[in-house]
Amino acid sequence: MxxxxxxxxxxxxxxxxxxxxxxxxxxxxxxxxxxxxxxxxxxxxxxxxxxxxxxxxxxxxxxxxxxxxxxxxxxxxxxxxxxxxxxxxxxxxxxxxxxxxxxxxxxxxxxxxxxxxxxxxxxxxxxxxxxxxxxxxxxxxxxxxxxxxxxxxxxxxxxxxxxGIEIARNESGMYLCQRKYALDIIAETGLLGCKPVNFPLDQNHSLQFSKSRILSDPTPYRRLLGRLIYLGVTRLDLAYSVHLLAQFMKEPKEDHWHAAIRVVNYLKSDPGQGILLRSDNDFQVTGWCDSDWSRCRMSRRSVTGYFIQLGNSPVSWKTKKQKTVSRSSAEAEYRAMADLVQKLIWLKRMLHTLGVFHVQPMNVYYDSKSAIHIASNPVFHERTKHIENDCHFVRDEVVSRNILLQHVNTKTQLANIFTKPLGTESFEDFRSKLGILNLYGPA
Known part of the structure; x- marks a missing residue:
């Protein structure tokens, strides 16, 4: 009908x-x-x-x-x-x-x-x-x-x-995970008996220039990526890997399929991993953002990554490719900051709807001193004219004390994990700081 x-x-x-x-x-x-x-x-x-x-x-x-x-x-x-x-x-x-x-x-x-x-x-x-x-x-x-x-x-x-989200609650807070969903993905790909890996994506990959054979049937790849995208609801450690692999859905190749399988191998190491929404924190909003300049080697567009906490609980995160090519790292960093600030303003409106009156400034941690300087300096320089709208947008929020910009060292920038592939040591270090836990792991 x-x-x-x-x-x-x-x-x-x-x-x-x-x-x-x-x-x-x-x-x-x-x-x-x-x-x-x-x-x-x-x-x-x-x-x-x-x-x-x-x-x-x-x-x-x-x-x-x-x-x-x-x-x-x-x-x-x-x-x-x-x-x-x-x-x-x-x-x-x-x-x-x-x-x-x-x-x-x-x-x-x-x-x-x-x-x-x-x-x-x-x-x-x-x-x-x-x-x-x-x-x-x-x-x-x-x-x-x-x-x-x-x-x-x-x-x-x-x-x-x-x-599809499993929820457990006690006096510490509420734990969200998608263990059953992750195990279904592993079982569907036939990897229940596979050897797990410690990080989802090879640092030195060349997936964007792959010359391997095009998959005769792209359906399994697209189905797997669709499921991994939804798994990202509680698995923020997959954000960058899934973001990259989703760019090849139109014409996936064998190398792309093998990279997706590696992500499943990574899931095998911790299928019950999830996030803890803590009950013992305040309502302070904290944002972390980062940008990897010209990360995409085909289009030379930069990648934005941000991560938002309410207290110490992770509530929002994202990895995305910027819409335009940035002519300097400062421009790329500033566009990332504008995306985060826009999300923070929306989050503050949502908190007000939920009865939370967040009157204090929202903290924004960034490792780019040039981006912080542009946001704090009322004079436009020659190199910032082409991003004038973003400059005004962020600067107005700084002047109104809605956000408070603070510099942080690159090694402690939590949004790093959302902008580039990392090795075992760096990946595990950042993951431990994001509020990710495994309720099913050994105590």
Whole structure:
């Protein structure tokens, strides 16, 4: 049925907003620091609840007959298979939440907040999976009863498993990992009996200039990289390796496949590795950023890497290639700083939505004195005119005391691991400082 729909006639917008993974980690970290319980609910047959705005007709289902065989059925409710079904469901749920008194976040439309006196409840939505946290258990239970009266719900109790993420909690905090998902990847590639390696990517690789044979069937490579990308939700140590290998999805070669297999060999060494969202820290936001100038030897674009902590808990990280070629290392470093500052501003808005008022400056640690000087100096130099917008953007945040720039030695720059391949000693040293743990490892 859905494949016969015509855009603009039978449906308009089709997407349903889903929570960003950064929002999920920030949501859970806030709940841990406040000591709130986190509940999980699942909506049964979610798409059947949506109300259709368009005129959509369908043939009568098999076994149902009318005297007039030329008649068709007009749909009032959405069905699975309709392109607009996810959107209709989200609109229906949004209406029910707003009727209860919830306010939708402008920083992430999948987050809703209810505030009444000392009672505060947050709900995060990922299609038909809901996680709920609140300051008052009685108020949270009352709200869950309200949801059950509006939709057919399944109460899954306290959060244990969400979107493939395994969650364990004690007085120290909340541990997130994807052990089962990682073991499934290892098993699917047939490497359960392989010898593990200590770091995921060879430092002296030449993957961008590989002359090996093109894979006859690129599907296994693309499937493996797609799974590794999702594994990066809790495995920040894979960020750079997956970023590099994902650039060859269009036409992967044998060397690229072998490099991807090496990443799986690395997973074999610690499949249960994950991150700990600590309960004993404050809400101080700290950002680390770095750039590797002209890292891509084909396009000569630089690579940006950043890492953000809330207290000592990792909440956001990223590796990405810059959109333009930088003519100096200072320019590349400054563009990386602008990307981090933009992310920090968004994170601060999210914290405000979650009831955290972060009035102190956010610390930004950088190993480039030239980038810090450009941000602090109100006079533009000749070499910075072409990055004037980024200069103004970052400098305004520095002047307003929203961020505080601090120099850090390259050897202690945590974002280093997101911009380049590292050897065993450097890789393990940085990994130990990122808040990565293995709950399943020996004590």
């Amino acid at each position: 859905g494949n016969k729909q015509v855009e603009g006639e039978d449906y308009g917008e089709t997407f349903s907003p889903v929570a960003r993974m950064g929002t999920v980690r920030l949501f859970l970290e806030t709940a841990v620091k406040y000591g709130w319980k986190v509940h999980q609910m699942d909506v049964q047959n979610a798409f059947l609840h949506g109300d259709l705005e368009e005129e959509v007709y369908m043939r009568l289902p098999p076994g149902y007959q009318l005297p007039d065989k030329n008649k068709v059925c007009r749909l009032r409710k959405s069905l699975y298979g309709l392109k607009q079904a996810p959107r209709c469901w989200f609109a229906k749920l949004t209406t029910a939440l707003k009727d209860y008194g919830f306010v939708q976040s402008l920083a992430d439309y999948s987050l809703f907040t209810y505030e009444q006196g000392a009672v505060r409840i947050h709900i995060l939505i990922y299609v038909d999976d809901l996680i709920i946290a609140g300051s008052n258990e009685d108020a949270t239970a009352k709200f869950k009863d309200y949801l059950a009266s509006c939709f057919k719900m399944k109460d899954l109790g306290e959060l244990k498993y969400f979107l």
